[in-house]
Amino acid sequence: MTTMQQLANGQTFPEVIINENFVSLEHQAVYGKDPETTGGLVWGYLGGRWGGFAITAGTFTLTGSTTNYLVVERATGTQTASTSATNWNDATNYARVYKLTTSGSAVTAEEDHRGGPGGVHGGAGGASSSFSAVVTVSGTSHNIANSEKGQYQRFTSGSAKTCTFRANATHALDDNVEFHLRCVGAGSLTLVAAGGVTLNVPSGGTLVLSDGMTVTVKRVTTDEFDVMGQTVPV
Secondary structure, three states: OOOOOOOOOOOOOHHHHHHHHHHHOHHHOOOOEOOOOOEOOEEEEOOEEEOOEEEOOEEEEOOOOOEEEEEEEOOOOOEEEEOOOOOOOOOOOEEEEEEEEEOOOOEEEEEEOOOOOOEOOOOOOOOOOOOOOEEEEOOOEEEOOHHHOOOEEEEOOOOOEEEEEOOOOOOOOOOOOEEEEEEOOOOOEEEEEOOOOEEEOOOOEOOEEOOOOEEEEEEEEOOEEEEEEOOOEO
16 A cells, blocks of 8 residues: 655655655645635635646635625635525535634634535535425515525415526526426416526426426527426417
8 A cells, every 4th residue: 555755753845855755645635724825814825737727826805793604606716705605505516615604803713614414525415415405485576596596495375376497687597597486376387588598498388387287498599498397288
């Protein structure tokens, strides 16, 4: 079994061996905390290579007196910081880095999530994020939002209800997103294409769902979606 270089008593130039070992491990340092540029509410991180991307070291100015979530977009390697956990919980599109708690002037708690399930050095997903969130939509009028991508939405109003897909110029959606929709109760659910939007109906179907019908709506190009599943027949 091959191991990393070991230090010995009386070693000449031990710093050389230490630095060479660090070079072997440098891929694990990418996105890691950089003590030299971290202080107060400024969080510094190390660069390197990840997923084929060359990552440049940098800093974030964190928001005080709250929790800050640091994630990496899987498609680009770009790291962002936010006080919202939306991307933190989106294991499909983002990998976790750090969860940081702050006071008004400093970081008070650090959680390094780079190596766990869903982290930048772990596997995608995890037990808590392997399945779509189940969301109840109780109103009679709903506009699909990018933050809802991948959700399983149950429209439960007993009255007629609508779900509208807006033009990208009005509300931008990520490429390839999809939404899972189910009509629950007596009131029908109608999918509505706002101006400039195309909703491609299932073969032999319409854009209307009655009680118990479920569809997946997939964004295939800008302002065009395929509707897959069971709808009221033509």
